[in-house]
Amino acid sequence: MxxxxxxxxxxxxxxxxxxxxxxxxxxxxxxxxxxxxxxxxxxxxxxxxxxxxxxxxxxxxxxxxxxxxxxxxxxxxxxxxxxxxxxxxxxxxxxxxxxxxxxxxxxxxxxxxxxxxxxxxxxxxxxxxxxxxxxxxxxxxxxxxxxxxxxxxxxxxxxxxxxxxSMLKQLGENKHAVGQSVVESFMRITNLMIPGRRFVVVGYGWCGRGVAQYLRALGGKVAVAEVDELKAFEAALDGFRVDTADGLAGWGEVFITATGRPNVLTMSAIDRMGDGAILANCGHFPWEIDTASLRTSATATRAIDDTIERIELPNGRHVILIAGGRMFNLAGTAPKGNxxxxxxxxxxxxxxxxxxxxxxxxxxxxxxxxxxxxxxxxxxxxxxxxxxxxx
The missing domain is CATH 3.40.50.1480 (Adenosylhomocysteinase-like)
Structure with a gap:
């Protein structure tokens, strides 16, 4: 003690x-x-x-x-x-x-x-x-x-x-601090590079804006999935590719949810993803990725470490789940947060x-x-x- x-x-x-x-x-x-x-x-x-x-x-x-x-x-x-x-x-x-x-x-x-x-x-x-x-x-x-x-x-x-x-929190903490900590946590946990990798940010609220901005600033190719018409319009004006999660599933390599809403990344989208797609959530509740259905569909699971999990799916594909779908910039390995x-x-x-x-x-x-x-x-x-x- x-x-x-x-x-x-x-x-x-x-x-x-x-x-x-x-x-x-x-x-x-x-x-x-x-x-x-x-x-x-x-x-x-x-x-x-x-x-x-x-x-x-x-x-x-x-x-x-x-x-x-x-x-x-x-x-x-x-x-x-x-x-x-x-x-x-x-x-x-x-x-x-x-x-x-x-x-x-x-x-x-x-x-x-x-x-x-x-x-x-x-x-x-x-x-x-x-x-x-x-x-x-x-x-x-x-x-x-x-x-x-x-x-x-x-x-x-x-x-x-x-x-x-508060607009102060939305700008200072959600956009810039969450954006920074999510990108830092992804690099630290996975040891993967950002430049050239294809990212799908699900949600273009203040946290999603920041995550998308910081990924692009480091050379990532970034698309946004958003159901709100005005936020989708803003994301398009900001220069991001905008589509549904299902529509972007085959394009993306890394999917980061940032909505605060349940089941925004469903098995419908996961079934369309390429082999080795990475799934991560930075929202408060561990419900944005439909992990229950994902585990039900799995043919096998294997923990790579205490934060990275490999989930085998039918047809020989697999996905990587970060921090069990929890807020990975605070629940991941050696977390630093905002x-x-x-x-x-x-x-x-x-x-x-x-x-x-x-x-x-x-x-x-x-x-x-x-x-x-x-x-x-x-x-x-x-x-x-x-x-x-x-x-």
Whole structure:
């Protein structure tokens, strides 16, 4: 355990020294203590950058009880945060059922503020018919915002600020940071080159835009599969080949899903792919690739390492599945995730939105809503200043 804690401590120290926006807020929170008397229930990827976020909330008086997201938890960071007095559940090798049990354990602790990612906590509150003691929370990602506005619409009795609605997050974190980390993770995990390789990016939202841009910048041949007319139009104007996933299946060599939606890469497309096609997902939930049907169709599977899996299909073909269909830039081998700079911005949005919930929940409405405009503009001013630019 000591070795785990020491390993994480060194990484957290490095990251803390590079997240200057959060450092300034942490110093302020130590004086103002906006979370005094509040228990924050968290479901978020647990990695070193998350540790700096949680330290900032704890400096403001928050009691933290939380769990990671399925498949991306870093065990040394959990040990480090537990040693800091936080109550955290979960391990990297947890099954999906165990992850759901971890979420239930967080809710059993009766938090009054939620820090959610994928709306697992909000869905658990709704399923329990609870929520009366909650004053509000935040939702980090596209997938969670979609759930709040579809299956959970009208059922969440407290305000939830959707961080991913922020243009700052869409540009700084989703487009540029996810784009960069996905390309870096692909090269590190597969040890394959980008130039000349044919990539199909499924989805042209902010993450898909970034992935496509960075692949092309490094010499990849990139096509986009998109069902939304306006996004398809934009992708075409940006110079990408645009077609359906089925239509691009025979052309592509690598397929990366970035939609937040289930089963966008189906067996219909996989059956049209060439031998050795690579399948990877960078969306929050491991549901964008129809892995259930893929495994049912398989004649054999073989793990190449803990992230690369070879799946044999009828007619002698095979495909390569990365990270079991999970978010491979965080669930893959030696994950780094998004850049420190982008997460300094993203987590600044988080902590100031959570501060608004803790101190001004009465100014918010029930259900999903964007980051308040005054917060977004204040953070934009800080970012512009931090980049050495002027308004």
């Amino acid at each position: 000591t070795a785990l804690i020491d390993s994480a401590a060194a990484r957290v120290e490095w990251i803390r020294s590079r997240m200057r926006l959060l450092a300034a807020v942490r110093e302020k929170f130590a004086e103002t203590r906006p979370f005094e008397g509040h228990r924050i229930g968290m479901s978020l990827h647990i990695e070193p950058k998350t540790a700096v976020l949680l330290e900032t909330l704890a400096a403001g008086g928050a009691e933290i009880v939380g769990t990671g997201n399925h498949g991306s938890t870093q065990d040394d960071v959990v040990a480090y945060l537990q040693n800091q007095g936080m109550t955290l559940f979960g391990r990297r090798d947890d099954s999906l059922d165990q992850h759901h049990a971890n979420v239930a354990s967080v809710l059993d602790a009766t938090p009054d503020i939620l820090l959610d990612n994928g709306a697992d906590l909000a869905a658990g509150i709704v399923a329990r018919g609870a929520g009366a003691t909650l004053i509000g929370g935040t939702e980090e990602t596209t997938s969670g915002g979609d759930r709040l506005r579809s299956e959970l619409l009208g059922q969440v009795p407290f305000p939830v600020i959707v961080i991913n609605d 850049s420190l700079d982008s997460m300094d911005l993203g987590f600044l949005l988080q902590v100031l939105s959570l501060e608004r919930v803790a101190t001004g929940a009465g100014t918010l409405v029930a259900g999903a809503q964007p980051v308040p405009d005054d917060l977004e503009r204040e953070i934009a001013r800080r970012m512009v200043a931090a980049m050495g630019a002027s308004l």
